Amino acid sequence: MIELIVAERCTDCGACIEVCPANVLDPGTDGLPVLARVEDCQTCFMCELYCRADAIYVAPDCDRRVSVSREDVLASGRLGQYRRHSGWDEWAEHFPNEQWLMETVFRRAGEAAAQSRAERPEGLGGKK
Amino acid sequence: MSKLAAFPELLSITTDVLIVGGGMAGAWAATSAAQAGAKVVLADKGYCGTSGVTAAAGPGHWWVPPDPAAARDAAVANRIAAGLGLGEADWMYRILDQTWRTLPTLARYYKFGTDDEGRVNYRAVRGPEYMRALRQQVLSYGVTILDQSPVLELLARCDGSIGGARGQRRQDGSRAYRVEAGAVVLAAGGTSFLSHLLGSRTNTGDGYLMAAEAGAEMSGMEFTAAYTIAPAHSTMTRSMAYAFATYYDADGGELDLPFGPDQTVRLARALQRGPVYCTLQRLPDDVKARLHTISPNVPLVFDRWGIDPYRDRFEVTLHNDGTIRGIGGVRVHDVNGATSVPGLFVAGDNASREKVAGAISGGGNVNSAWALSSGVFAGTAAARVARSMKSRSAELTPLGRAGLRPHGRPQDIDVAATRDRVRAEMHPFDKNLFRTGAGLAASSQTLEDLWSEVANHGQAGSIALRETAALLATARWSVATAAARDESRGLHRREDYPARDPRLAARLLSGGLDQVWVALDRPSASAQPGQLETTS
Ligand SMILES: Cc1cc2nc3c(=O)[nH]c(=O)nc-3n(C[C@H](O)[C@H](O)[C@H](O)COP(=O)(O)OP(=O)(O)OC[C@H]3O[C@@H](n4cnc5c(N)ncnc54)[C@H](O)[C@@H]3O)c2cc1C
Ligand code: SF4
Ligand code: SF4
Numbered sequence: 001m002i003e004l005i006v007a008e009r010c011t012d013c014g015a016c017i018e019v020c021p022a023n024v025l026d027p028g029t030d031g032l033p034v035l036a037r038v039e040d041c042q043t044c045f046m047c048e049l050y051c052r053a054d055a056i057y058v059a060p061d062c063d064r065r066v067s068v069s070r071e072d073v074l075a076s077g078r079l080g081q082y083r084r085h086s087g088w089d090e091w092a093e094h095f096p097n098e099q100w101l102m103e104t105v106f107r108r109a110g111e112a113a114a115q116s117r118a119e120r121p122e123g124l125g126g127k128k
Numbered sequence: 129m130s131k132l133a134a135f136p137e138l139l140s141i142t143t144d145v146l147i148v149g150g151g152m153a154g155a156w157a158a159t160s161a162a163q164a165g166a167k168v169v170l171a172d173k174g175y176c177g178t179s180g181v182t183a184a185a186g187p188g189h190w191w192v193p194p195d196p197a198a199a200r201d202a203a204v205a206n207r208i209a210a211g212l213g214l215g216e217a218d219w220m221y222r223i224l225d226q227t228w229r230t231l232p233t234l235a236r237y238y239k240f241g242t243d244d245e246g247r248v249n250y251r252a253v254r255g256p257e258y259m260r261a262l263r264q265q266v267l268s269y270g271v272t273i274l275d276q277s278p279v280l281e282l283l284a285r286c287d288g289s290i291g292g293a294r295g296q297r298r299q300d301g302s303r304a305y306r307v308e309a310g311a312v313v314l315a316a317g318g319t320s321f322l323s324h325l326l327g328s329r330t331n332t333g334d335g336y337l338m339a340a341e342a343g344a345e346m347s348g349m350e351f352t353a354a355y356t357i358a359p360a361h362s363t364m365t366r367s368m369a370y371a372f373a374t375y376y377d378a379d380g381g382e383l384d385l386p387f388g389p390d391q392t393v394r395l396a397r398a399l400q401r402g403p404v405y406c407t408l409q410r411l412p413d414d415v416k417a418r419l420h421t422i423s424p425n426v427p428l429v430f431d432r433w434g435i436d437p438y439r440d441r442f443e444v445t446l447h448n449d450g451t452i453r454g455i456g457g458v459r460v461h462d463v464n465g466a467t468s469v470p471g472l473f474v475a476g477d478n479a480s481r482e483k484v485a486g487a488i489s490g491g492g493n494v495n496s497a498w499a500l501s502s503g504v505f506a507g508t509a510a511a512r513v514a515r516s517m518k519s520r521s522a523e524l525t526p527l528g529r530a531g532l533r534p535h536g537r538p539q540d541i542d543v544a545a546t547r548d549r550v551r552a553e554m555h556p557f558d559k560n561l562f563r564t565g566a567g568l569a570a571s572s573q574t575l576e577d578l579w580s581e582v583a584n585h586g587q588a589g590s591i592a593l594r595e596t597a598a599l600l601a602t603a604r605w606s607v608a609t610a611a612a613r614d615e616s617r618g619l620h621r622r623e624d625y626p627a628r629d630p631r632l633a634a635r636l637l638s639g640g641l642d643q644v645w646v647a648l649d650r651p652s653a654s655a656q657p658g659q660l661e662t663t664s
Binding site: 017018019020021022023040042043044045046049050059060061062063064078081082085086087088092095096097098099100101102103105106108109110112113116117 | 173174175177178179180183184186188239241242243249251252253254256257275276298299324326327328329330359361362363364368369371372386387388410412415418420421422423424425427428429431432433
């Protein structure tokens with residue numbers, strides 16, 4: 001779930017509020033978006049992709065709150081990591097979108113499984 | 129329009145075609161309706177571009193080029209065989225063809241990947257980029273997008289045909305809105321019954337409930353027993369890397385869970401015995417090196433938890449896919465998405481996918497080909513209907529009942545507790561995956577009681593209550609249909625009827641609000657619901 005918006009990075013552009021599918025955030029009185037309904041967060045990381053200031057940290061935990069320290073997150077280099085690896089916006093030239101490899105991986109897994117079945121002694125891994 | 133002014137709604141729009149839901153199916157429907165010359169409004173509960181299961185994942189489309197023709201024949205023949213009697217070849221050919229024609233037209237907005245041999249790969253797209261591109265395309269056609277605007281109910285003309293919808297602008301002071309339309313396309317997705325399936329939080333089955341209130345029926349609702357692996361406590365139900373996983377029980381003993389069609393069922397049985405751990409050490413090194421550029425959200429989870437998935441053993445779980453990687457939904461009469469209700473079309477996971485997927489999951493290929501194609505077909509057909517309408521001015525009756533207009537005295541409903549009870553019937557393996565007649569009867573009783581409470585006493589006010597009504601309606605159709613299918617077939621598994629029954633090689637329809645019914649879908653038009661009738 002979304003756990004942190006780093007105040008000094010946030011430019012108050014409002015993008016995260018607008019794009020959050022689960023309507024988790026509200027505009028705050030001091031500019032910074034407020035984590036108003038964290039319990040509704042669907043842990044989809046979309047707000048991170050749309051935050052050009054790399055100010056948002058979503059913890060992968062979807063069924064429990066975790067405490068997240070601002071200092072640790074800032075030091076970890078994980079802010080903006082998803083946007084970067086996705087080749088989003090200014091990162092387009094640096095990280096290619098290799099989604100197309102997915103089917104190859106499944107195919108290789110199928111081949112590997114077939115091969116290991118062939119090598120297995122009788123009785124193991126049969127249909128059950 | 130003078131009539132409308134009398135309504136309390138603050139925002140009132142008139143259009144040719146209204147699209148409900150802005151995932152893959154809704155966005156393609158909006159594009160096609162606009163291309164056909166219609167004025168289009170698209171309303172999404174969340175944000176068209178990030179909402180829905182398309183956006184958070186990476187849909188690989190069913191993709192078979194037309195040349196050589198034998199390739200498509202083989203793909204369809206395989207799918208017909210795998211579909212165990214419920215698929216239809218004609219429909220499969222139609223979506224293969226439509227997907228192949230349409231997907232590359234997105235190249236203006238989506239940068240399709242190029243493989244190591246320099247060939248463009250169209251079939252596999254990344255969700256966030258795909259939905260961002262579809263939003264840009266939709267806007268380029270002048271479609272009006274209403275984001276953060278859940279549709280709450282359909283509006284009918286006096287002849288029963290659908291003439292619009294009502295909803296709420298949840299980031300605009302919960303202001304009500306109303307769209308009067310020549311035709312409506314429901315593309316509000318499937319539902320995971322609020323499991324932690326990635327991207328599924330806004331999909332609460334609203335499109336099924338609204339269709340049923342308009343008089344449409346469902347098909348294939350028993351096929352909700354699909355589950356997908358994820359690291360425990362995460363939403364990351366993306367299975368690719370697990371094709372190479374090695375599994376262990378709590379004592380460190382290796383489990384025999386080979387990659388293949390019954391891996392999920394075996395994993396579920398292992399999870400019933402205790403926690404299951406896994407490593408991805410066998411993933412080929414070249415894939416490990418590129419995982420973050422294939423599916424960047426997959427390694428992200430491990431990285432943030434400080435887990436090295438290629439060395440460490442981490443706990444895994446299975447999240448229910450409900451009708452999303454399951455296949456039930458509103459029955460479609462025609463490949464163009466027409467329902468039994470005039471003016472109402474369905475597309476994507478809001479529609480039943482039995483005819484294109486058969487009795488097995490459409491995830492991985494068929495589902496997205498269907499979402500795209502059915503969107504294109506339904507959008508085009510809706511535009512045609514809207515354009516052919518002579519007069520629009522008609523009185524419109526709101527159709528919403530449960531969760532909006534109670535039968536009896538309004539009372540407060542504990543929405544969170546009700547949702548948890550729906551989850552408790554639809555997610556556990558012993559209830560929904562390894563089904564028994566007795567277990568389904570018990571689930572049915574629980575769900576009936578919950579439904580009565582919501583339908584009798586739940587009053588308008590919260591979007592969450594209306595969503596809960598939709599979850600309940602969907603769960604009731606699913607349980608009733610599963611109870612009627614006294615056999616095991618594809619995704620539907622009955623422990624008390626482990627074999628397939630050739631007499632049940634047919635689709636099961638379901639529907640009804642206060643009285644749930646189930647009936648065999650007979651090929652002849654004269655068939656009456658009644659054969660397998662169950663009221664629960
Ligand atoms: C993790 C994952 C991976 C998958 N991978 C594949 C794959 O590789 N290949 C494949 O073929 N299929 C795959 N699938 C299935 C495929 O993604 C879906 O079948 C497809 O995305 C469905 O598109 P849709 O537009 O019908 O639904 P969605 O994309 O879910 O869109 C539904 C939209 O409706 C909106 N909505 C809901 N209720 C309302 C309301 N009341 N008012 C207004 N709007 C509303 C939602 O906010 C959402 O935006 C995958 C599914 C998952 C979960
Ligand atoms: S998207 Fe980022 S910069 Fe914009 S308001 Fe949200 S946190 Fe602040
Ligand atoms: S992770 Fe998804 S649901 Fe949660 S706040 Fe961000 S965008 Fe919203």
